[in-house]
Amino acid sequence: MKSISKETILKMDKIEKLNLINSCTGFKSANLIATKSIEGNTNVAIFSSVTHLGSSPSLIGFIVRPTTTPRDTYKNIMETGYFTINHITVDMIADAHHTSANYESGLSEFDKTNLEEEYKEGINIPFVKGSPVQLYCKFVNEYLIKENNTIHVIASIENIFFEEVLEHKDGWLQLDKGNVVTLNGADGYFLPKLIDRFQHAQQDIPTKSFRKDKE
Amino acid sequence: MKSISKETILKMDKIEKLNLINSCTGFKSANLIATKSIEGNTNVAIFSSVTHLGSSPSLIGFIVRPTTTPRDTYKNIMETGYFTINHITVDMIADAHHTSANYESGLSEFDKTNLEEEYKEGINIPFVKGSPVQLYCKFVNEYLIKENNTIHVIASIENIFFEEVLEHKDGWLQLDKGNVVTLNGADGYFLPKLIDRFQHAQQDIPTKSFRKDKE
Numbered sequence: 001m002k003s004i005s006k007e008t009i010l011k012m013d014k015i016e017k018l019n020l021i022n023s024c025t026g027f028k029s030a031n032l033i034a035t036k037s038i039e040g041n042t043n044v045a046i047f048s049s050v051t052h053l054g055s056s057p058s059l060i061g062f063i064v065r066p067t068t069t070p071r072d073t074y075k076n077i078m079e080t081g082y083f084t085i086n087h088i089t090v091d092m093i094a095d096a097h098h099t100s101a102n103y104e105s106g107l108s109e110f111d112k113t114n115l116e117e118e119y120k121e122g123i124n125i126p127f128v129k130g131s132p133v134q135l136y137c138k139f140v141n142e143y144l145i146k147e148n149n150t151i152h153v154i155a156s157i158e159n160i161f162f163e164e165v166l167e168h169k170d171g172w173l174q175l176d177k178g179n180v181v182t183l184n185g186a187d188g189y190f191l192p193k194l195i196d197r198f199q200h201a202q203q204d205i206p207t208k209s210f211r212k213d214k215e
Numbered sequence: 216m217k218s219i220s221k222e223t224i225l226k227m228d229k230i231e232k233l234n235l236i237n238s239c240t241g242f243k244s245a246n247l248i249a250t251k252s253i254e255g256n257t258n259v260a261i262f263s264s265v266t267h268l269g270s271s272p273s274l275i276g277f278i279v280r281p282t283t284t285p286r287d288t289y290k291n292i293m294e295t296g297y298f299t300i301n302h303i304t305v306d307m308i309a310d311a312h313h314t315s316a317n318y319e320s321g322l323s324e325f326d327k328t329n330l331e332e333e334y335k336e337g338i339n340i341p342f343v344k345g346s347p348v349q350l351y352c353k354f355v356n357e358y359l360i361k362e363n364n365t366i367h368v369i370a371s372i373e374n375i376f377f378e379e380v381l382e383h384k385d386g387w388l389q390l391d392k393g394n395v396v397t398l399n400g401a402d403g404y405f406l407p408k409l410i411d412r413f414q415h416a417q418q419d420i421p422t423k424s425f426r427k428d429k430e
Contacts, residue, residue, distance in 0.1 A: 029241030
């Protein structure tokens with residue numbers, strides 16, 4: 001195996017370092033976060049740090065860098081208190097990636113891509129049309145990570161919208177049935193396929209599959 | 216599309232709620248975190264919340280619930296200051312899942328599964344043998360997320376070990392070349408395959424692929 005030390009990483013070219021460190025933690029969630037400013041300007045930006053924090057209460061977190069792109073996302077969330085998380089499908093990847101371009105503040109990536117705004121009854125913030133899982137989220141708190149001046153935004157899930165074909169009886173949403181992608185690094189888009197799903201692990205009992213054909 | 220409100224989620228059965236909320240944020244990283252106690256007891260546990268925080272300095276974060284399983288991971292990190300992150304391959308998934316069983320504190324999951332400890336020169340903490348990407352990490356800080364009493368552990372990457380077949384010239388590690396899996400929910404193991412990799416997005420210029428066959 002190849003080994004790269006912290007000292008070598010520090011001396012690496014900026015892009016090479018970014019690619020290595022972005023790809024070394026594993027596959028990441030691929031989401032479009034859509035927001036609206038208090039003046040009514042919409043924004044949509046790709047994020048790969050949305051993480052489940054707990055189900056009771058239903059909380060998620062993600063990381064923002066307020067001093068760099070995409071700054072509008074954070075500004076809009078601070079103004080309205082709400083945002084939406086939209087899963088990216090295979091046919092959206094080129095447009096989703098384009099939302100990371102450095103457009104001037106206030107300009108909507110919905111106008112610069114084929115991504116379309118979708119509105120739901122009683123909700124003033126846009127969703128991304130065609131996304132098979134969409135979350136309506138409310139800002140709850142933020143934690144400054146002082147080690148690199150990023151912000152960990154904590155939000156509650158107010159409403160979950162999903163295509164019914166994804167749903168299992170026990171609540172599980174099977175994402176490959178919606179062609180949902182995952183990110184490897186800053187720019188590699190991958191399509192995952194189910195290998196197996198396991199039952200709750202128990203002491204000294206071998207792992208059991210949910211799939212009858214694997215029993 | 217089906218819609219489930221916060222009020223309905225609150226009233227859901229515990230397992231159904233856990234499955235829904237765990238699967239609704241997208242695909243997750245699948246990592247084995249290995250640690251050693253100050254007395255020398257090893258531990259390995261599966262985590263799906265390891266997230267890239269930044270490359271300069273190289274920082275990662277993950278979420279622990281200190282009051283529930285896997286409590287040894289957090290305790291050992293607090294004792295020694297170090298841990299390793301190991302990517303899970305297809306042939307490890309049953310053993311990786313089994314590390315989530317509720318074994319008594321101090322007992323090593325390395326003894327209860329086919330997962331094997333691997334030691335590297337100058338490092339006292341175990342890695343997981345056969346894992347194609349392994350990170351040696353140092354505890355830096357922790358943030359209590361008071362909304363649900365979880366802890367966001369922040370760590371620096373001290374050393375990256377990886378199989379050379381994964382490496383691209385620009386630093387990117389292509390994880391499907393190591394058969395690395397991703398998690399959907401608490402128990403669904405998926406194998407991702409590369410669809411496309413894009414160049415840095417620029418204003419008003421269509422998304423460009425890195426792949427010559429897609430140009």
